[in-house]
Amino acid sequence: EVQLVESGGAVVQPGASLRISCAASGFSFEDYTMHWVRQVPGKGLEWVSLINWDGEDTYYADSVKGRFTVSRDNSRNFVYLQMSSLRAEDTAFYYCAKDRGYTSSWCFFDSWGQGTLVTVSS
């Protein structure tokens, strides 16, 4: 069974940095592109970032480009999102999501974690 477990969410001040993590299990992690999708509480979904199976290709939403960095550790089955220069509008639940494509990026999401809440507030 696929499991994705996010951690690291916290309350931070504007301008701060934070790294959130996603632990994956139940599938061949090294063969799949992984994504981060966020959701402001009570609002809609926003795709944030992707990292392909070997970490060589990464993409970001314009709203986070230059501030967020996605990475992965295939030896430990983790994907990370390093967030810097955080703003109030970054406050959201951050979900880790598995791409459906095997060794390719299809860019729709067949498994999701429960999310971790990042709150940016002074």
Added chain:
Amino acid sequence: IVMTQSPDSLAVSLGERATINCKSSRSVFYGSNNKNYLAWYQQKPGQPPKLLIYWASTRESGVPDRFSGSGSGTDFTLTISSLQAEDVAIYYCQQYYSTPPYTFGQGTRLEIK
């Protein structure tokens, strides 16, 4: 690509049909493989989204067959043929055509009448 769903909310009686529409600002159809790059998700309160439909009309494994997707190009529909109480949720469409960003519709809240 901007995704626009209609209606924003919908109330349907148990056992009746529910229809949710999704329109993309440009076509998400790839002629080279004859596929529409459109997915539907269901999100229940306090839960992450769940994949229902991909390639516009392919039902994910384990999804009840009362859920169906249709449409092509820029106009798509999610239909629940006979609404059940457990279908109360917010439904999102998402396009995954070409390069990022991969955008979602604003969501449609489905309730029981």
